[in-house]
Amino acid sequence: MLLALIFRNAFRHRLRTLLTMVGLAVAILAYGLLSTVISAWYAGADGASGARLITRNSISLVFPLPITYREKIRQIDGVRAITLANWFGGVYKEPKNFFPQFAIEPESYLNIYSEFRLTDEERREFLRDRKGCIVGAKLARTYGFKVGDTITLQGRVFPGNWDFVIRGIYTGRDAKTDVSQMLFHWDYLNETLKKRWPGRANEVGVYVVDIGDSARAAEISRAIDIQFKNSNAETLTETDRAFQLGFVSRTESIVVAIRLVSYVVIFIILAVMANTMAMTVRERTAEYATLKALGFSPLFVILLIYGESLAIAAIGGGVGIAATFPVAALFAKTLGKFFPVFDVSSTTVGLQMLWALLVGLISAFFPARRAARVKIVDGLRSIG
Template sequence: MFILKLLIRNAFRHKLRTTLTIVGVAIAIVAFGLLRTLVDLWYAGVEASSASRLITRNAISLVFPLPISYKDRIRQVPGVKDVSWGNWFGGIYKDEKNFFPNFAVEPKSYLAMYPEYVIDPSQVKAFALDRKGCIVGRKTAERFGWKVGDQVTLRGTIFPGQWDFVIRGIYRGAQKNTDETQLFFHWDYLNETVKKTIARRADQVGFYMISLTKPEQAAEVSLAIDAIFKNSLAETLTETEKAFQMGFVSMTEAILVAIQIVSYVVIVIIMVVAANTMAMTARERIAEYATLKTLGFGAIHIAGVVFGESIVIAMIGGIAGVACTFPAAHWIETELSQFFPVFSIAPQTIVMDLAAALVVGVVAGIFPTWRGATIGIADGLRRIG
């Protein structure tokens, strides 16, 4: 405890310089933590995927639809427990900036496949009975001040027109990483309207969701489904939900690599700044170190003081940065929920933050420590300033 007190007192002999260094380290740690969280967020959908669900889409691209008649043939495949289907709707609420995911789905089977969407049974029943009904995530409902019974109008982009819905339920996530920003409505409502307006696009779905009786049968069930529709006008590609999500992540792999590089560059920059600070401190105290040696203190004692001071400054900055990361993440999750529906700091990110701060302290203290420990008594006492 005495040594720690000595190191802290020594570190703050130049209060302004030390404070600015600590602030710099804290800002770097906040940036590092947020960037690492952003990378983790990119994989959130992958981590939340269920091993007992498959997704079947058009083999060419997700843009191309599949006939609704496929559902009956998929149900007959051994190992398939249930089948649901849906379309990405892409509707806009009032203005493009009010983006949130919205899908047309088959209500009963879809909600049964996703127990992570927690919703009151009475609201589920009301949703099922109302053809124009919809359910919406808690965060989106709070964002726009919606409540059960409100009427909502979305402007279609993929499916043009003004689409009216009545909110029949609000769901919340069973886990922290569950997306609570989505809106779901009846696929039948979409299909019936499309039949009247764009008949050629009717009776088509964007994807099929398939639940399995046994997760270990995923590979053979996928192959069996794709074999059924091989050489048809709309061949299928069936994959696990995790593989499907990874497909989206792989499209933006270059962005992820860039973010990771930037996060490390931030640490390197603050490492250089901290090293410069410690080098200035050591240079100013050369005469003090020489005096300590004349009093009998060895090189190990001098090294301990210099190196310890570097670690103390870096770790104070690191702890301050970690403390500031949480409110920063909360602000991002609140104000930018349309882009980051979930933005929570993982425990491993905190560990990485503190490890990064420790690395900064260690690297920044190496040269000053060596300089202080190896300075000769005569050379040190000859120096002024």
């Protein structure tokens, strides 16, 4: 009987209830989308391994390191494996088609970044072909790349037209793996530089160091940097996560602003919902007094009001949560190149549910208390 009465009361004023539900759905959707944007911002850092170190030039990423550093780093105690990567910075066909491209040492890079998954045949073909490259599954979907295609990039950091043959399309070990990159042979880049610009050859953007034991990260980082102290190219070594967070920190104010907006949205819908419940209680004061006169306890009245508020919050919140997934998919399709990983996480869905529940509970608190305390005589005199 209580549930039937709750839903009947909830939809007694249909337009007001529907508008409240729509407002709540939009608020929960907005919160979920903004939370997903924040998660996407930190996706690189969240997916980083604590057992990987990044060694770069201490001045800036713009300045390279000599290739001779590779063997010196390899000999440091605690270093299990080492690879290298160079940012390429080319565009595909036209300037708007920009995506991350790295020149790498293929075998060692794929061993260290084991989250990049290729078939055995794709891996073999990639290692064999000096002009071969691999692209992430998301990148392949965006541009329609297929294995065997030849693509040409217009170099910006390294001018000229560069031809590559796609030898594989890699997938990720999990949802946090970045599958929007292109990887190709560093040797191909270096040999071409030797012919065109010898002064830029034999240089590396960053070294990626696999240490196996993340507990020794600080110790090994210091050992690497001490090795090259007072050299022409001093180094800065940090964990992969710290390296990724370094990029995020440059836009930290934007992240904070987005987070504040998400909370403001929830606060606004809380105020709207509270007003709806307050109006409902004022209109039905005489009804609640009648229930008390018939022998129903104040607790029954409280449960009736809380039930109505939670029913509205559950339906509106449920619609908002359900809408988050297609809207996020559309967002990822439209702005995917800015967010390599853009998935609605279970944590985000859980927080959406929690906020919908809290809005329902808080909105009903004062109206329920007022209805429970109203005297029968005063309530029956009420005209709404």
